[in-house]
Amino acid sequence: MAVPARTCGVCRPGPARTALPWPRRGPRPGPGAPRPVLLLLPPLLLLPLLAAPGASAYSFPQQHTMQHWARRLEQEIDGVMRIFGGVQQLREIYKDNRNLFEVQENEPQKLVEKVAGDIESLLDRKVQALKRLADAAENFQKAHRWQDNIKEEDIVYYDAKADAELDDPESEDMERGSKISTLKLDFVEDSNFKNKVNYSYTAVQIPTDIYKGSTVILNELNWTEALENVFTENRRQDPTLLWQVFGSATGVTRYYPATPWRAPKKIDLYDVRRRPWYIQGASSPKDMVIIVDVSGSVSGLTLKLMKTSVCEMLDTLSDDDYVNVASFNEKAQPVSCFTHLVQANVRNKKVFKEAVQGMVAKGTTGYKAGFEYAFDQLQNSNITRANCNKMIMMFTDGGEDRVQDVFEKYNWPNRTVRVFTFSVGQHNYDVTPLQWMACANKGYYFEIPSIGAIRINTQEYLDVLGRPMVLAGKEAKQVQWTNVYEDALGLGLVVTGTLPVFNLTQDGPGEKKNQLILGVMGIDVALNDIKRLTPNYTLGANGYVFAIDLNGYVLLHPNLKPQTTNFREPVTLDFLDAELEDGNKEEIRRSMIDGNKGHKQIRTLVKSLDERYVDEVMRNYTWVPIRSTNYSLGLVLPPYSTFYLQANLSDQILQVKLPISKLKDFEFLLPSSFESEGHVFLAPREYCKDLNASDNNTEFLKNFIELMEKVTPDSKQCNNFLLHNLILDTGITQQLVERVWRDQDLNTYSLLAVFAATDGGITRVFPNKAAEDWTENPEPFNASFYRRSLDNRGYVFKPPHQDALVRPLELENDTVGILVSTAVEFSLGGRTLRPAVVGVKLDLEAWAEKFKVLASNRTHQDQPQKQCGPSSHCEMDCEVNNEDLLCVLIDDGGFLVLSNQNHQWDQVGRFFSEVDANLMLALYNNSFYTRKESYDYQAACAPQPPGNLGAAPRGVFVPTVADFLNLAWWTSAAAWSLFQQLLYGLIYHSWFQADPAEAEGNPEARESSCVMKQTQYYFGPVNTSYNAIIDCGNCSRLFHAQRLTNTNLLFVVAEKPLCSQCEAGRLLQKETHSDGPEQCELVQRPRYRRGPHICFDYNATEDTSDCGRGASFPPSLGVLVSLQLLLLLGLPPGPQAHQVHAHTSRRL
8 A cells, every 4th residue: 555655744746847957068948949858768667556545645655666766777877888888899899909918817926926025135235235334334433543632623524404504593503603614515306315415425414402512423423434435335236225324322313325404494303313213223122111200299390391201201112112101109000091011102102191291299209109010010921012121211309218129029130120210300309219229220320400301311221222232243233124104304205224333342451342332224215116116007906015014014005195294203004004904804914924925815895095985895815924024015906807908019010110109099199189089088107217297187198199209119218018008998999989989979868978997097088078077087096986896896876076065066057977987897718807997977967857757657758747636646756746755866885976856966976964864864774874984094184273281291380479589499409490491492492382293394284193083884785675764753754765786876765854853863974083093992902913023131241330320510599590580571581591501401
């Protein structure tokens, strides 16, 4: 029986149909010239209409009626695609040209082994250069005679920051009248370095807070000058070498070739000893527990210094390290939600840094509680950790307890845990207990009296950790490869091979072996150079190569595309975040980390290129380790990419030796042929070395044609595979025009364009004028429609992309098209290929009209509408009853494609929840759709406005009026510490204004790295016709939904809502800013990883007698009073204070 149309309200009778706007461009037809909408279907067999006695004139359509409408839609789409798409014809064209190409096979195991071998060879060449450099450096330093009386004028070198400092009248050298002889060099642009370089010299960079004229620095500059010849010789042996760098433990960086330093507009805080590659090369992995004294004696400024110190200490840790942070007074407790050691990755360190700012000082000092907590953390063997260097870092303002009983219980006699103590702030406490703790436990004692001492004293513990490496000698001379990170000199994303450099001199007449690390030698390898070793276009649009390290972070992956990089942090994208995570991928990742070989075919989810859709696909994963490295290489191949075409131009053509422009089919690339053969978009590939790239495809095509006038088909400067396949596909797509498109009237079927895109890099759009509105990527492999068509059977609809925040489509001014595409598949000798995608572009308005007719009880527009009177009963349809009945086509991502509501035409392409939230929620709840949520860790967001949190690291202690009036305060530790902080701020004024990361990064950048939550919808398990009711009392709605066969469309018919009392929650599809998954939960189930294979944390011959001593300079009451008076009067401090601090801090 018929279902009543409404459960509330009065059903409106179907109005007489009004004339609709003419959707195509040009003049609208007059009343006497009705616009035809040509349908391909036979006349509709009138279905029997069942109505309940006494029902309204119109009832909700019955299920079989709506199923009939769905079949008509399916047949119409299929008919148009068969006529105009040319799938069958293109298959025949390929087979007819069988003599022009060969079918090649991708053999996954052979491919990955070859690429892994090529990468191994590339990196091995860098390793040999590294070893030559490290050996030479050790010998040069051993032969060097230390000079106590060395002077600045004795040293000549190129100061990479000299030009920037000359431009800054307030720089140190300008104020001091520097005596250092700085070379003036000429530079030439080098595309390999993306920079101007000089191959005859090295450049030197010295951190801003290090005095260039100190004896230590001058001696370092003196002996490292000899490295210049080794750098040059390395480049002669391997011209592909990029930056060669020696990072010294003194902070000096000498690199080759010379180039000016990329100095930021704000303070330059670059220090090589804090770079990820240096930290990794200078010590073995660490298990670190940081404990912070928060007793009541830790007053305002001292606590702020501690917070900043902890944050700086965290920055010395890499992803190979594990850490926890706790505060203590009478009791110890973690500062964050982390209850055990966690990996020192970027997100965990962020949690610590935010938690540290919430520390509050109260209670009494209890060293015992702090150390017992720390030792318990380090003894917990039930968690993942580094299992190498173990250490406790204690920050305190002082105390008398030595807690010897704790050390006896937990650490003696083996002393497997090093203890580093930090006396923070200015105070009158006896520091002897702190020194004793460090010396008794193989650690070091440091003093941090002011902000100026934080950076240097929170990184020098690495020298102590380097002792076992130095004493191990050759055994520790092993090259390590880093995570991906952003090169400081503009090379882009790189990995660096590192090798420690040891001090081989003897300490004194006793011939005691030196145990100091001199520094770390590094050689960069650009990711782009590694990518060039991987197959590009033979794997198809959806095949790719990737590589990961022991942490599971990707070295290579098509989804490794950070939109912004933090200069101070490595780029750490986990393989399971680069792809959509599932159990199969977890197993693959674990096997790769363990260095195994493997192969597995899995069914998995993949995001579309535009990140709007998710497809369930089959993929073959094959992987092998890259020998002599910590990396593993993987290959992902869809089953349909097992075979590919390779053009085989005949020997006769190749023997002619004429320019390629004379070859058959080349004429169809010329713009002069576009009017008759359709417009050609050329994929911007590197066909030849001398081809000038351009973002403008018309210009790129012009450059290509000009070059082809000069080169022959077998030219050595060209990639013959790419070039020959391009010519082949040019001819094949032209034959499609000739056989199918040219003789068809597209307007008759309301088509704006037809097109074909191929693996060879050709996209042909017909007619030529349609190219004006073509917005798809000219590289088919980077076009979302192309990649999705290969992965999906049938016809893939792609409505224009619309954002809810932008204005709707302007249909009156523009003709809007909907792309429909499908892959061309054929078999030759049992080998299946999908070398192309074809499709049509529908005129939105015309097809919206056609949609109404197809979902009605008429066969064409000219047929009169059936009128229902009081004595007859009719089912509603999508045309006559469009005021009461909503009919839509929604694609598999939940985006609106077509609607019978004229006012919704400008919303085509929007997520359907933005159009009808109630109905979309019902479709989701009834399993027509499911969703996948994930996080994008590479997003860029607008910078957040600066906050005024009192706990900020750069906050300044502000004394009260009572403090000023109290004479005792002027001679107190707090006053003296404030004095040092203010002096430091005079030279580094941006400390109070800008975050260090901002200072080190690109000063022009207006965006920062952030996490975005993404939600994609895709078809659920329901694949049948389905009727349901949206239960909402008197506002309930009936709806019917059915998938259209051989398409990615869902056909939905529903009653229009008459009331809004039941507004449901709106489903969100647009990506939103997020903090990412809850870190406190993630650390409870950490992802599998392995640390480096080597560990140097102990050597029986280590001399631990050098364990630190304090040094400071006494406060001057006169200077303090003068400074405070200036502050009270609001006068700016003079340059003398600036200069005093500059020299004093460097002496310290």
